[in-house]
Amino acid sequence: MVKEVFRHFGEVKFQNPPSVIIGWKEDVGNLAPGVIDYLNKKLRSRYFCQITPGSFFPIEGVPVRENVIDFPESKFFAIEEKDLVIFKSNSPSRNWWKFLNALLDVAQHYCRVKELYTVNGIPSPTPHTQTRRVLTVANHPKFKKEIRDFGLLGMEFQGEPALSSFLL
Amino acid sequence: MGVKLYREPKLKNPVLICAWPGIGNIGIIAVDTLRGMLRAQGFGEIESWEFFYPQEILIKDGELKDLKFPGNRFYFRHHAEGDLIFFIGEEQSLEFGKRYASGKKAEEIANLILDVAEKFGCKRVYTSGAAAASIHHKERSRVAIAATEEELVKEMGRYGNVIPISEREGSSTLVGLSGILLGLAKNRDLEGICLMGEIPYYLAGSPFSYPKASKSILELLTEIFGLSIDLSQFDEMARRVEKEITGLFQQLQNSLKEAPPQIKEGLSKFLDYVINYQPAPESITEKDREEIMKHIEEFFKKGGKDGKGSF
Numbered sequence: 001m002v003k004e005v006f007r008h009f010g011e012v013k014f015q016n017p018p019s020v021i022i023g024w025k026e027d028v029g030n031l032a033p034g035v036i037d038y039l040n041k042k043l044r045s046r047y048f049c050q051i052t053p054g055s056f057f058p059i060e061g062v063p064v065r066e067n068v069i070d071f072p073e074s075k076f077f078a079i080e081e082k083d084l085v086i087f088k089s090n091s092p093s094r095n096w097w098k099f100l101n102a103l104l105d106v107a108q109h110y111c112r113v114k115e116l117y118t119v120n121g122i123p124s125p126t127p128h129t130q131t132r133r134v135l136t137v138a139n140h141p142k143f144k145k146e147i148r149d150f151g152l153l154g155m156e157f158q159g160e161p162a163l164s165s166f167l168l
Numbered sequence: 169m170g171v172k173l174y175r176e177p178k179l180k181n182p183v184l185i186c187a188w189p190g191i192g193n194i195g196i197i198a199v200d201t202l203r204g205m206l207r208a209q210g211f212g213e214i215e216s217w218e219f220f221y222p223q224e225i226l227i228k229d230g231e232l233k234d235l236k237f238p239g240n241r242f243y244f245r246h247h248a249e250g251d252l253i254f255f256i257g258e259e260q261s262l263e264f265g266k267r268y269a270s271g272k273k274a275e276e277i278a279n280l281i282l283d284v285a286e287k288f289g290c291k292r293v294y295t296s297g298a299a300a301a302s303i304h305h306k307e308r309s310r311v312a313i314a315a316t317e318e319e320l321v322k323e324m325g326r327y328g329n330v331i332p333i334s335e336r337e338g339s340s341t342l343v344g345l346s347g348i349l350l351g352l353a354k355n356r357d358l359e360g361i362c363l364m365g366e367i368p369y370y371l372a373g374s375p376f377s378y379p380k381a382s383k384s385i386l387e388l389l390t391e392i393f394g395l396s397i398d399l400s401q402f403d404e405m406a407r408r409v410e411k412e413i414t415g416l417f418q419q420l421q422n423s424l425k426e427a428p429p430q431i432k433e434g435l436s437k438f439l440d441y442v443i444n445y446q447p448a449p450e451s452i453t454e455k456d457r458e459e460i461m462k463h464i465e466e467f468f469k470k471g472g473k474d475g476k477g478s479f
Contacts, residue, residue: 007279007356009356050356053351053352053355054271058270058271059270059272061341061343061347062343062348063340064314064333064341065334067333068314068316069314069316069351069360071350071352073354073355
């Protein structure tokens with residue numbers, strides 16, 4: 001991966017190989033940004049790296065909403081004492097393969113992560129008053145067993161892949 | 169490739185102020201004038217050949233002597249309330265046929281500017297430009313504001329003659345390097361504010377410089393940084409440009425005499441507005457209001473002392 005895709009702002013050191021939690025800013029019910037922002041705030045994460053936008057987003061005019069500029073961001077945050085990395089990003093509008101590999105390069109080669117989790121919302125035929133379930137998809141039978149041990153449910157789906165599925 | 173620094177000045181809490189050519193050259197005239205008046209010193213440049221096409225070639229006696237590229241220079245000025253870094257780009261288009269910078273090259277050049285800003289400890293960046301607005305060229309231009317955070321918009325709202333951009337239009341787009349630089353600054357957790365001088369819609373595509381809006385940006389910058397600078401030269405420039413604009417539209421009105429009636433009807437109302445409009449007296453700003461209240465209070469105090477003029 002070419003160096004110009006990343007921009008580092010500082011070193012990170014973990015006690016053990018960390019986990020990564022990934023959330024896209026455009027998500028059903030705004031679920032992922034809600035979870036990610038909450039974790040970042042509660043755990044007082046430190047912003048340490050970004051994937052630069054030029055190869056993945058159109059850099060034309062910059063939209064302004066309610067006087068505040070809205071620019072694509074792809075940021076890595078670290079909580080070193082918890083061995084945790086958080087990645088928050090807009091979904092890239094092009095070069096998905098290159099973008100996801102950039103993400104994995106930072107995770108695998110820079111942070112030496114052991115596992116990654118993506119967080120997404122999913123429409124479901126359930127009343128809004130019902131307790132929400134958490135459905136899971138793993139990319140390996142071993143992980144499937146691990147997450148089932150937490151009492152989480154598996155899911156069935158066939159259709160257009162989302163960015164998170166592509167990453168997994 | 170990249171940045172060439174001639175020297176590395178020691179700067180205290182600097183802010184970066186950037187400008188490029190654009191609509192009415194409003195931003196660049198304001199910022200470059202401030203740079204000149206403060207006698208800011210050059211300390212570096214972006215190596216332009218990576219980004220721009222040459223502007224001028226000098227051949228003497230069959231020998232190529234020089235190839236000039238648009239300048240992209242950094243300047244600094246020490247200032248009691250925090251030092252100032254200026255970046256002046258003489259051109260912003262990076263591709264043929266495009267008026268504004270966009271794409272990967274624009275991102276690269278903006279990142280180089282921010283690298284320099286961060287190297288010297290900048291935490292805040294100002295960019296400047298124009299905002300096409302429903303105003304008349306005889307009216308005072310306000311400064312429209314967009315920023316990287318809501319708090320900064322509120323902070324700017326404390327100054328006179330400033331308007332948040334959403335008060336003019338619900339959503340908008342910042343084109344060119346002024347927007348891209350702020351977007352990238354936001355990604356680096358730097359504060360960023362864009363100052364846009366208002367220009368009438370009917371002049372936004374014209375080749376005129378628009379000093380009235382440049383002056384409004386300059387007034388704001390001098391207020392922000394607590395600078396005392398004589399801006400009267402802009403009044404003369406503004407009067408001259410105002411006269412030229414009115415004259416141009418008068419010429420157009422005269423030429424309409426020969427035009428087919430449907431064109432004449434369509435344009436005459438607009439031309440009548442542009443040529444004959446008389447602006448209402450300027451409404452008072454918050455600062456003016458404070459001054460007036462102060463005078464009124466003094467008047468009453470004085471009246472109370474000598475017994476005259478009191479109620």
